[in-house]
Amino acid sequence: MSETIGGAAASNLTSTSAIDEAIRLTGAFEQAARTHLAVMSLSARAIVRAWAEAEIAIQAARCSGEPNAAELPSAEEFRAAPHLAREEISREVITRWRAPGGQPLGDQDEDRVLYREGRWYLPLMGTDRPAMFLTERGQFERVTYAEYMQRAEAPLLIKSLSVPGILADDMPGWLPDRISTAACAAGVLARLDELMGAPVSNRAERVITHEYVFHHGVSKPNIPTIAISAIL
DSSP: OHHHHHHHHHHHHHHHHHHHHHHHHHHHHHHHHHHHHHHHHHHHHHHHHHHHHHHHHHHHHHTTTOTTGGGOOOTTGGGSBOOBOOEEEEEEEEEEEBOTTSOBOOHHHHHTOEEETTEEEEEOSSSSOSEEEEOOEEEEEEEEEEOOBOOBOOOOHHHHOOBOOSSTTBOOSBOGGGOOTTOOHHHHHHHHHHHHHSOSBGGGGOOOOOOOOOOOOOOOOOOOHHHHHHHO
């Protein structure tokens, strides 16, 4: 009986500890969100504003007629990952069994080659052929290299950057939902000014109104004597 009571008490203690830990970590998350989202909002707006101002300057320069101005890249050119040419790492001469067709066996297949009844062969799994018979070995130069990678363009920053408000109805630091892909830099600046001038929370703009709740009827007021004389 005492063991049962003790076990229940231990289970309750563990459950309480788990709840305390969950509450602690939830509080830590809230503190981190409140602290860092506020900073991230300011940073996001600063980045977007710098982009818009740079794009406006680039467009002005392109229209200036100055030499080479038309070749100015976009402000986000630096974010593109450049293409990488094939890069040779090493060369070595190796000896391998040759498969039908002349290609060398891979490292793993080379280690699986068996000899039986005067013949060398590679067991095959998952095919109709039980084995690949091998008759010739050869020397190959194995070239190890890093493959070519083509240039990669980054998505437009104002379309991929997103920093929400802290609370559900707080103004966001920056959200791309109201910015079209072809948005001009001037439009982005206008959106920033709108965000900067808006209240932190939409709750600051709540509509003030009235409602009437009937309690009970009351007696009619007495008609003043002056009013009666006027009627007569």
